[in-house]
Amino acid sequence: MRTTTTSDVIVVGAGVIGAAVAWRCAQRGLSVTVVDPVPERGAWHTAAGMLAPITELHYAETPLLRLNLHALAGYPAFCAELTELTGLPTGFRECGTVSVAWDGADLAALRDLHAFGNTLGIDATLLTGRELREVEPALAAGLPGGLLACGDHQVDPRLLRAAVVAAATQRGVHTRAAQARLDTDGDRTVGVRLSDGTALSAGTVVLAAGAWSGQIDGVAAAFAPPVRPVKGQTLRLRLPGEPRLSHVVRGTVKGTPVYLVPRADGQLIAGASSEETGFDMSARAGAVYELLRDAQSLLPELAEAVLEEVCTGLRPGSPDNAPIIGSSGLTGLVHATGHFRNGILLTAVTADGVAELITTGELPEALRPFAPARFAQAVPA
Amino acid sequence: MDDPFVLAGVELSSRLILGTGGAPSLQIVDEALAASQTAMCTVAMRRVDPATSGSILDVLDRRGVRVLPNTAGCRTAAEAVRTAHLAREALETDWVKLEVIADERTLLPDPIELLEAAQTLVAQGFQVLPYTNDDPILARRLQQAGCVAVMPLGSPIGTGLGISNPHNIELIVGEAEVPVILDAGIGTASDAALAMELGCDAVLLASAVTLAQNPARMAEAMAAAVIAGRLARLAGRIPRRHHAHASSPTEGMAVF
Numbered sequence: 146m147r148t149t150t151t152s153d154v155i156v157v158g159a160g161v162i163g164a165a166v167a168w169r170c171a172q173r174g175l176s177v178t179v180v181d182p183v184p185e186r187g188a189w190h191t192a193a194g195m196l197a198p199i200t201e202l203h204y205a206e207t208p209l210l211r212l213n214l215h216a217l218a219g220y221p222a223f224c225a226e227l228t229e230l231t232g233l234p235t236g237f238r239e240c241g242t243v244s245v246a247w248d249g250a251d252l253a254a255l256r257d258l259h260a261f262g263n264t265l266g267i268d269a270t271l272l273t274g275r276e277l278r279e280v281e282p283a284l285a286a287g288l289p290g291g292l293l294a295c296g297d298h299q300v301d302p303r304l305l306r307a308a309v310v311a312a313a314t315q316r317g318v319h320t321r322a323a324q325a326r327l328d329t330d331g332d333r334t335v336g337v338r339l340s341d342g343t344a345l346s347a348g349t350v351v352l353a354a355g356a357w358s359g360q361i362d363g364v365a366a367a368f369a370p371p372v373r374p375v376k377g378q379t380l381r382l383r384l385p386g387e388p389r390l391s392h393v394v395r396g397t398v399k400g401t402p403v404y405l406v407p408r409a410d411g412q413l414i415a416g417a418s419s420e421e422t423g424f425d426m427s428a429r430a431g432a433v434y435e436l437l438r439d440a441q442s443l444l445p446e447l448a449e450a451v452l453e454e455v456c457t458g459l460r461p462g463s464p465d466n467a468p469i470i471g472s473s474g475l476t477g478l479v480h481a482t483g484h485f486r487n488g489i490l491l492t493a494v495t496a497d498g499v500a501e502l503i504t505t506g507e508l509p510e511a512l513r514p515f516a517p518a519r520f521a522q523a524v525p526a
Numbered sequence: 527m528d529d530p531f532v533l534a535g536v537e538l539s540s541r542l543i544l545g546t547g548g549a550p551s552l553q554i555v556d557e558a559l560a561a562s563q564t565a566m567c568t569v570a571m572r573r574v575d576p577a578t579s580g581s582i583l584d585v586l587d588r589r590g591v592r593v594l595p596n597t598a599g600c601r602t603a604a605e606a607v608r609t610a611h612l613a614r615e616a617l618e619t620d621w622v623k624l625e626v627i628a629d630e631r632t633l634l635p636d637p638i639e640l641l642e643a644a645q646t647l648v649a650q651g652f653q654v655l656p657y658t659n660d661d662p663i664l665a666r667r668l669q670q671a672g673c674v675a676v677m678p679l680g681s682p683i684g685t686g687l688g689i690s691n692p693h694n695i696e697l698i699v700g701e702a703e704v705p706v707i708l709d710a711g712i713g714t715a716s717d718a719a720l721a722m723e724l725g726c727d728a729v730l731l732a733s734a735v736t737l738a739q740n741p742a743r744m745a746e747a748m749a750a751a752v753i754a755g756r757l758a759r760l761a762g763r764i765p766r767r768h769h770a771h772a773s774s775p776t777e778g779m780a781v782f
Contacts, residue, residue, distance in 0.1 A: 203550050204739045257739070359580060373580035400548075400684060421582070423575030464580075465553040 155347040160187030163353035165496035171316035189302040191458030193414040197297035223493040233308040236301025245291035245396040283389040327363030334477030356459035358482035368475040374459040379416035381454035398439040471516035534674040545732025562745035570598040596623035603643035648672035662697040677709035686713030699725035715751035722755025
């Protein structure tokens with residue numbers, strides 16, 4: 146063993162979740178070190194930043210919907226706090242979201258989902274084709290209708306993450322660019338060991354390594370979170386002149402989901418593919434083609450846009466699409482992962498919840514249904 | 527009742543085969559598998575990575591469900607043959623559900639490429655289960671090529687339109703010497719029951735379950751429908767008549 150540095154908390158993963166956990170823990174007076182082999186890359190770099198629990202609604206995911214709505218309610222204050230402390234923007238825009246249908250069958254599916262949402266007390270309005278064109282005149286002619294969710298917003302994940310990192314740094318959080326291996330002593334966590342041999346000791350290690358959270362060396366299989374990589378591709382596009390869209394637009398084109406997120410500076414983010422191909426991060430031509438084809442069928446002018454960037458990221462998928470937050474079962478090892486499609490939306494509630502768990506021993510009530518223990522029976526013997 | 531379903535020499539405990547495409551989450555796949563009691567599930571080779579843990583393959587393994595790799599997304603015989611070889615290497619199975627799709631708009635099989643791919647793969651030792659049009663002559667040619675089953679569509683993939691040409695399915699069943707598995711187009715339980723009543727040996731379906739509002743419940747419905755349709759087929763339905771025919775005897779009734 147070479148040098149040993151001690152802190153209260155080590156966070157494995159410097160993505161937006163890990164950085165936010167570090168910041169919130171530091172705000173509560175804990176000393177925090179963040180470890181990540183490539184701190185400047187993560188799913189946040191690819192994510193579009195939709196804060197859209199209403200239009201993201203899926204049947205059989207109502208517990209997640211409640212958490213998402215709770216997270217959305219806290220978002221304005223979270224962003225305001227970040228900007229006040231750091232002077233940095235987050236790109237938070239209360240722009241609302243329209244879900245559009247491409248054909249009659251897509252509209253029927255949207256109507257069914259709207260009816261289901263009504264039973265849960267969700268506020269969204271069905272639009273006819275004409276009403277849809279009034280809300281978003283640049284959309285393709287002939288779209289049969291849509292759903293307007295005034296409460297679904299957006300944030301810019303790259304700006305958000307930069308602001309979170311700045312806030313954490315202000316609080317004395319250190320980041321080490323290194324691979325970490327969990328160090329345990331019997332049945333408790335004692336810290337991590339870096340690839341160069343350095344040992345960092347801490348009473349608590351938070352696993353926030355996104356899609357890689359199930360791959361950290363030194364974590365016994367029984368305590369590893371059931372996370373798998375789900376590749377997503379997004380495109381960054383720009384149309385010259387006035388912004389074409391005032392809302393986030395998402396749609397299903399012949400059953401395939403696609404979205405367009407308009408940034409304040411005129412950039413449009415189109416996304417996203419969903420591919421279960423392991424840890425491969427390469428951009429697949431067919432995914433780019435399908436995204437452009439489907440996005441352009443909703444916004445015809447998109448063909449004239451400048452294609453600025455093709456981004457690929459890995460979502461941390463969990464078996465039930467919901468996050469995995471709380472004690473791993475191993476003393477001192479806490480999970481903050483498995484956020485799948487909702488990592489940006491759930492950043493603040495995750496960070497607050499983990500900080501509370503570490504300082505008080507209790508997860509906030511809203512997060513308790515998402516503790517790792519729910520998968521205990523599913524793990525094969 | 528002794529009515530085994532034997533496919534390529536292997537007895538399967540269920541005549542319902544599932545696909546997992548479109549499922550909202552792995553947990554929902556798991557629940558649907560349990561509710562369906564299926565013994566085999568088809569997985570697109572393009573959409574899985576056998577080397578990554580926690581994937582759909584782990585869920586199938588845990589449930590003891592046989593994996594039938596498919597060549598979904600392939601447009602040419604050469605591409606489908608290559609994908610089948612990848613599947614054989616990765617999953618260590620000779621079985622392949624052969625899909626060669628003509629275009630994205632219809633997702634209909636390309637009969638010329640399909641037959642060529644089937645002939646090639648059979649010669650290379652694969653157990654080929656071709657997804658085919660509901661064309662009795664093409665089905666015959668696929669059998670002649672040595673396929674271990676034929677899998678005609680009810681209607682195009684993902685449409686949920688049911689069986690649009692039941693007469694053709696009956697013709698295929700009528701001369702088939704290998705199992706006939708109705709593949710694609712099932713929308714709801716009565717479609718699956720009809721396929722079995724027409725004499726199909728099994729039904730393969732995916733989005734009818736995975737995209738249902740409650741996938742596990744729909745999977746249970748499909749399992750019941752397949753059993754009901756099979757029983758009705760074996761029991762022998764009554765003929766259709768144009769005039770009423772009382773089921774209670776009228777002889778010997780009291781005359782007042």
